[in-house]
Amino acid sequence: MAKTAPPVKKNDMIELTFEDITHEGAGVGKINGYPLFVPYGLPGEKAKVKVINVKKNFGFGKLMETLHESEERVTPPCNVYYKCGGCQLQHMSYKMQLEMKQNQVKNALKKIGHIEGIPVHETIGMDDPWRYRNKVQIPVRSKDGELITGFYRKRSHDIIDDMERCIITGEINDRLVGAVREIANRLGISAYDESSHQGILRHIMVRTGQVTKETMIVIITRKEKVPELNRLVDEITKTYPEVKSIVQNVNPERTNVILGKKSKLLWGDEYIYDKIGDIRFAISAKSFYQVNPLQTKQLYDKALEYASLTGEETVIDAYCGIGTISLFLAQKAKKVYGVEVVPEAISDAKANAKLNGIDNAEFFVGEAEKVMPWWKAQGLRPDVIVVDPPRKGCEESFLQAMIEMKPKRIVYVSCNPSTLSRDLRILEDGGYETNEVQPVDMFPQTTHVEAVARIQLKESK
Ligand code: SAH
Numbered sequence: 001m002a003k004t005a006p007p008v009k010k011n012d013m014i015e016l017t018f019e020d021i022t023h024e025g026a027g028v029g030k031i032n033g034y035p036l037f038v039p040y041g042l043p044g045e046k047a048k049v050k051v052i053n054v055k056k057n058f059g060f061g062k063l064m065e066t067l068h069e070s071e072e073r074v075t076p077p078c079n080v081y082y083k084c085g086g087c088q089l090q091h092m093s094y095k096m097q098l099e100m101k102q103n104q105v106k107n108a109l110k111k112i113g114h115i116e117g118i119p120v121h122e123t124i125g126m127d128d129p130w131r132y133r134n135k136v137q138i139p140v141r142s143k144d145g146e147l148i149t150g151f152y153r154k155r156s157h158d159i160i161d162d163m164e165r166c167i168i169t170g171e172i173n174d175r176l177v178g179a180v181r182e183i184a185n186r187l188g189i190s191a192y193d194e195s196s197h198q199g200i201l202r203h204i205m206v207r208t209g210q211v212t213k214e215t216m217i218v219i220i221t222r223k224e225k226v227p228e229l230n231r232l233v234d235e236i237t238k239t240y241p242e243v244k245s246i247v248q249n250v251n252p253e254r255t256n257v258i259l260g261k262k263s264k265l266l267w268g269d270e271y272i273y274d275k276i277g278d279i280r281f282a283i284s285a286k287s288f289y290q291v292n293p294l295q296t297k298q299l300y301d302k303a304l305e306y307a308s309l310t311g312e313e314t315v316i317d318a319y320c321g322i323g324t325i326s327l328f329l330a331q332k333a334k335k336v337y338g339v340e341v342v343p344e345a346i347s348d349a350k351a352n353a354k355l356n357g358i359d360n361a362e363f364f365v366g367e368a369e370k371v372m373p374w375w376k377a378q379g380l381r382p383d384v385i386v387v388d389p390p391r392k393g394c395e396e397s398f399l400q401a402m403i404e405m406k407p408k409r410i411v412y413v414s415c416n417p418s419t420l421s422r423d424l425r426i427l428e429d430g431g432y433e434t435n436e437v438q439p440v441d442m443f444p445q446t447t448h449v450e451a452v453a454r455i456q457l458k459e460s461k
């Protein structure tokens with residue numbers, strides 16, 4: 001029917017006013033109620049837009065010219081921002097980024113969780129929202145016979161060849177990527193070529209302790225034998241005293257996964273160390289470790305506040321990873337039980353507990369949804385449960401097990417407002433109420449949203 005046909009066609013040039021923004025950071029404008037999504041458009045702006053894709057209920061456009069500019073629009077400081085897939089929000093003020101993230105949490109709670117009228121606080125942001133990442137992993141390729149490093153272009157595997165630096169990555173990391181590339185280039189080490197699966201150097205990874213400034217370099221190669229590798233190591237260690245560890249990781253597969261199975265210490269220590277709050281962490285080449293420790297501290301302080309521990313509580317930390325939250329909680333609880341599905345992460349968690357002299361935290365390998373019923377059968381009665389699941393949220397069986405265990409409080413740390421809201425609905429229907437939610441900006445300049453919710457049992461029976 002003509003009435004339902006989209007009001008625009010492909011390649012139309014239109015004027016559009018943006019009213020809203022999607023969780024991917026695209027501007028949303030409407031023509032007769034038909035929404036068009038336009039990357040880089042900001043609410044309040046009017047722009048000339050080319051229609052590039054028309055679907056039944058919505059379409060996509062390309063921003064050609066801004067006719068009225070938002071006061072929140074800023075010039076992206078990165079020279080490759082519009083090519084790179086890494087950041088999505090550099091064209092908007094940091095203030096607007098924080099508001100956008102708060103609104104996303106609010107909207108998801110309302111639309112998906114039917115939860116309204118509770119405090120969703122202002123996003124906790126960073127004083128300096130740049131150079132916050134402690135880790136960079138960057139592909140190496142060859143161009144005109146020289147080694148180059150750069151991230152992939154959006155939706156492609158072509159490397160951005162004029163990327164000088166990444167300004168959300170720590171300065172030392174940036175500098176060392178450049179140094180390793182330059183030395184390897186001089187020594188004639190070849191770059192990996194994806195299409196022929198030939199060449200040696202696949203990726204350079206650099207990770208630095210936020211507090212300790214200790215740095216680890218991981219050189220990821222297609223095969224183990226690399227000519228001139230010893231000289232590469234020599235030159236790096238002579239020039240860069242902050243480097244405490246150099247590891248070779250061998251990845252012989254045709255794959256997008258960066259790290260291979262085999263790691264080999266080339267020089268220095270197997271671990272570097274870092275601190276979040278009072279807790280020290282030993283980090284190996286393959287360890288998962290939060291990429292923004294400053295904001296991680298903010299997030300965990302909030303989780304700890306929401307857990308309201310007095311020292312008498314038994315606490316479960318589900319999806320505990322390397323035990324970062326568990327060890328934070330253990331300082332204030334009687335006993336903490338952590339569960340996590342990746343065995344290496346649990347080894348790290350145990351080692352980190354030992355490193356900090358924490359003996360009231362116990363860690364288990366397994367799927368949270370399977371371990372919970374088992375714990376319940378064993379008679380474990382937690383006072384507080386903390387969860388920090390991956391983007392897909394918690395399994396329903398896990399949520400039900402939690403409801404049956406009846407902890408007084410649940411603290412839900414989430415990296416996806418949609419699944420958070422879905423899961424909170426289930427908890428609310430099971431007798432819990434959400435008291436408040438705090439968004440924390442762990443990844444400035446990107447669309448990632450992290451939030452922590454405080455949830456309480458309505459009445460203890
Ligand atoms: N709390 C940790 C890590 C959170 S990331 C930290 O702050 O560092 C989510 C974790 O959940 C990952 O480590 C992932 O391996 C783990 N995971 C995913 N599915 C799981 C499941 N079904 N049961 C237990 N852990 C799971």
